[in-house]
Amino acid sequence: MVAMVALVAGCATPTGEVVLLPAPDGHRSVLAVTQGDREVVLDKPYAAAQTTTQGPRAIESGPKDVEAKFGGALAAQPARPQTFTLYFVEGRNELTDESKRVFESVFPDIAKHPVPDIVVIGHTDSVGTDAYNDKLSLQRADAVRDALIQRGIRAGDIVAEGRGKRDPLVATGEGVSEARNRRVEVIVR
């Protein structure tokens, strides 16, 4: 019996490892590691699982262990996307004074990236239908994209997107005019 247990344990050859990392923004992370009908759920920083030929099992890990095993992959991690949020003067296609300053700060950030690509995302408030706001949000994004191109950013490096009213900064009911939700995000990555 003892021999059999040893034999079974000996068969569980490690095939890999998974470690959940702390999110810098403090968001809660969850990762499910599944092998066949067996699952280990990782739900706190440095929770770890070893995958084996007989299914996953929870193991201990920590920053030093992660650096030793995954340092190469982590060192190659691209810079986190940076978000700049721009607001418009009510009813006009013109940035507020504060947002004009934010717009200017985008350029030194772009210059820091060896191969920048920029996503411009338009948002609206909740007044109107999805179809209307999808179009309006894309128009706002296109306007900012044009402004970036005029300042010398390559057109091929900028994508404009419209999220309509799906992603409000401030939650409101339907049909609410809210200046803080009429915005354009410039994401540099």
Added chain:
Amino acid sequence: MRRWKLALSVLMFAAGSVQAADIGQIKVSSGSVTINRGGQALQGSLGVRVQQGDVVKTGANGSVGITMSDNSLLSAGPNSVLALDQYAFDTTTNQGRFDASLAKGTLAVVSGRLAKQSPGAMTVRTPSAILGVRGTEFVVSANVGPAAH
């Protein structure tokens, strides 16, 4: 069933050949990095755009970092093989699907807009396990050796 599958794959092939959409970009590249795209080997150098189906390989001295269009960050250490198996991303609704797989080596992942919108929209596979990503940063390794039973 088989005929349907065939029709589907022909359709997908046709769509792929007409419009091979860029789904991400190589932001960090050092040492030997190659991309296998439909049987062709390309240099995985800085700034190269990646596409669905690409298999990214790093050599013994290589590493690579990719930013996907949904803001996911994938980076692989030395001696790794990373496949971008399936990718669909609706930039208006944030809905879609991202399936990647690590055949061997090491991979660090920061999930993006897809996983944030729909838990379950992103998976990372190794030869032995499936990782369901629900808004997460993690690292994963896959050993070279016996496959899972």
